[in-house]
Amino acid sequence: MSKFIVRGGKRLTGSVKVSGAKNSVLPIIAASLLAEEGESVIVDAPPLDDVITISKVLESLGAGVTYQNDIIQVDARNLSTSEAPYEWVRKMRASFLVMGPLLSRLGRARISLPGGCAIGTRPIDQHLKGFEALGAEISLGQGYIEAKSTGRLRGAKIYLDVASVGATENIMMAAALAEGVTTIENAAKEPEIVDLANYLNSMGAVVRGAGTGMIRIEGVERLHGVRHHVIPDRVEAGTYMVAAAITGGDVYVEGAIADHLGPVIAKMEEMGVTIIPGDNGVRVISDKPLKAVDVKTLPYPGFPTDMQSQMMALLLRSEGTSVITETVFENRFMHVDEFQLMNAEIKIEGRSAIITGDARLVGAKVCATDLRAGAALILAGLVAEGTTEVSGTHHIDRGYVHLAEKLSGLGADIWRVSLEESPAEAAAEEKLKPETSKGATEEAKPLFKVQVQPSWV
Numbered sequence: 001m002s003k004f005i006v007r008g009g010k011r012l013t014g015s016v017k018v019s020g021a022k023n024s025v026l027p028i029i030a031a032s033l034l035a036e037e038g039e040s041v042i043v044d045a046p047p048l049d050d051v052i053t054i055s056k057v058l059e060s061l062g063a064g065v066t067y068q069n070d071i072i073q074v075d076a077r078n079l080s081t082s083e084a085p086y087e088w089v090r091k092m093r094a095s096f097l098v099m100g101p102l103l104s105r106l107g108r109a110r111i112s113l114p115g116g117c118a119i120g121t122r123p124i125d126q127h128l129k130g131f132e133a134l135g136a137e138i139s140l141g142q143g144y145i146e147a148k149s150t151g152r153l154r155g156a157k158i159y160l161d162v163a164s165v166g167a168t169e170n171i172m173m174a175a176a177l178a179e180g181v182t183t184i185e186n187a188a189k190e191p192e193i194v195d196l197a198n199y200l201n202s203m204g205a206v207v208r209g210a211g212t213g214m215i216r217i218e219g220v221e222r223l224h225g226v227r228h229h230v231i232p233d234r235v236e237a238g239t240y241m242v243a244a245a246i247t248g249g250d251v252y253v254e255g256a257i258a259d260h261l262g263p264v265i266a267k268m269e270e271m272g273v274t275i276i277p278g279d280n281g282v283r284v285i286s287d288k289p290l291k292a293v294d295v296k297t298l299p300y301p302g303f304p305t306d307m308q309s310q311m312m313a314l315l316l317r318s319e320g321t322s323v324i325t326e327t328v329f330e331n332r333f334m335h336v337d338e339f340q341l342m343n344a345e346i347k348i349e350g351r352s353a354i355i356t357g358d359a360r361l362v363g364a365k366v367c368a369t370d371l372r373a374g375a376a377l378i379l380a381g382l383v384a385e386g387t388t389e390v391s392g393t394h395h396i397d398r399g400y401v402h403l404a405e406k407l408s409g410l411g412a413d414i415w416r417v418s419l420e421e422s423p424a425e426a427a428a429e430e431k432l433k434p435e436t437s438k439g440a441t442e443e444a445k446p447l448f449k450v451q452v453q454p455s456w457v
C-alpha cells in the first residue's frame with residue numbers, strides 16, 4: 001500500500017515532459033494483433049499499469065511482448081488462442097479492444113466482460129452492434145462475450161448511437177481485414193482515433209476520415225508490423241497545465257500539443273491564465289486572480305471528461321461560482337466527497353456540480369476513487385494548507401508516469417510513501433488493487449516477458 005503525500009503552498013516553475021498517451025497506446029497495442037507478418041515496435045509507450053495489463057492480455061493470446069525503455073515490441077505472428085481471460089480483462093476496460101482485432105484476424109474471439117474505473121455503467125452495445133453489422137454472431141454467457149464469423153468479416157455501413165471512442169476503435173480494427181468497405185458514421189473524433197488510424201495505415205490498412213465523424217475503411221487481406229511513435233498524452237499535459245495554473249506558476253509543458261487541448265486552453269484562458277503554445281509544448285503562466293467559468297464535458301472536440309475533476313480543483317480556487325456539467329459519464333463526481341474533506345463547498349444537482357470558488361482548502365486524508373479523481377486531489381493538495389495524503393494510488397498508476405517525480409521537478413512538495421500496514425489493511429488494499437500492482441511474487445512469475453522498471457512497481 002502506498003500514498004502520495006503533498007504539502008501545499010509551493011509555486012510551480014520549470015519544465016515537465018509529457019509521456020506517450022495512455023489512450024493511444026492501448027488500442028495501438030491491441031491493433032498489433034492484426035500483424036501477421038513482422039514485428040510491431042511501439043515507441044514512447046508510457047510505463048503505466050494499464051500498458052502492462054494489455055500486454056499481459058496479448059501474451060495470454062500467444063503473442064510475444066517485450067517492453068524496455070518506453071518501447072514495446074509485439075510479435076503476433078503466431079497466436080495460440082482467441083480467448084482473453086477474466087484475470088486480465090477485468091482490470092481494465094480497454095482490454096476489450098482486443099475483440100475487434102481477434103475477430104478480424106482469427107474469425108472468433110471470446111473475451112471476458114471488461115472492468116475499469118467506476119465512473120459509469122459503460123456498456124459495450126455499440127461495439128457489439130458494429131461487430132454484428134460486419135457479420136459476426138455474438139453470444140453472451142458466464143461473464144464472457146463470444147463473437148464468431150464464418151469466413152472473413154464483410155464491410156458494412158455502421159451508425160453509432162453514441163460517438164464512442166472504444167467502439168470506433170474496435171470497429172476500425174475489425175474492419176481493417178474485412179472484405180469490402182466499412183463506414184462508421186457518428187464516429188468518435190479524438191486524437192487517439194487518428195493515431196490508431198495512422199498506425200493501421202502504416203501496417204497496410206486503408207482507413208480514411210479519422211478525426212471526422214465519418215470514417216471509411218477499405219478492408220485488406222493482410223497487415224504487417226511497423227514502428228510507430230505514440231502521440232503525447234493530452235490528459236497528462238492538461239493535468240500539468242492545471243498544476244501550473246492552480247499554484248500561480250510558470251511551467252512549460254513539453255510535448256503538449258495545443259491543438260489537442262483546445263477546450264482546456266480556452267477555459268483556462270477564460271479564467272485568466274496565459275497560455276503560450278510553442279514549437280514543442282505549451283507554456284502556462286498564472287499571475288492573475290482566477291475567474292469562475294462554467295464547463296460542460298463533451299466528446300472531442302468538446303471539453304474532455306478526463307479533465308473534469310482536475311478542472312474542478314482549479315475552479316475551487318477561482319473567484320465566484322462555477323458550474324461543471326458532466327455529460328459523458330453518469331457517475332463521475334466521486335471526487336466531490338473527497339474535495340469536501342478538504343473544506344471545499346460543492347453541491348451536486350443532477351449531472352451538474354456547483355462549485356463555490358475562493359475555497360480555503362485544507363490538507364486531509366483523501367482517497368483516489370478513480371484515475372483522474374486521484375490527479376485532481378493531488379492538484380488540490382498543491383494549494384491546500386498543511387498536508388494532504390492521497391491513497392488509492394493504484395488508480396493513479398493506471399494513467400500517470402512518475403507523477404510525484406514530475407511534480408517535484410517543478411518545485412512541488414510531494415512524495416510517495418510505502419506504508420507499513422496491519423494484515424487487515426493489507427488485505428483490504430489487496431482487494432482494491434489491480435493484479436498488476438500486487439506483490440512482487442506475482443510480477444516475478446515468468447508468465448510475461450515485459451521488463452518492469454524498478455520505479456514502476
Ligand SMILES: CC(=O)N[C@H]1[C@@H](OP(=O)(O)OP(=O)(O)OC[C@H]2O[C@@H](n3ccc(=O)[nH]c3=O)[C@H](O)[C@@H]2O)O[C@H](CO)[C@@H](O)[C@@H]1O
Nearest residue numbers: 023094122123124125126127162164165166167306328329
Ligand atoms: C482507454 C480509453 O481510450 N479510454 C477513454 C475512452 O473510454 P471509452 O472508449 O470506454 O469511452 P466511450 O467513448 O466508449 O464512452 C462514452 C460514452 O458512451 C457510452 N457508451 C460507450 C460504448 C457503448 O458501446 N455504449 C455506450 O453507451 C459510455 O457509457 C459513455 O457514456 O473514452 C472516454 C470518453 O472520452 C474517456 O473518458 C476514456 O479515458
Ligand SMILES: C=C(OP(=O)(O)O)C(=O)O
Nearest residue numbers: 093094116117306371372
Ligand atoms: C476513464 C479513463 O480511462 P479508462 O477508459 O481506461 O477507464 C481515463 O483515462 O480517465
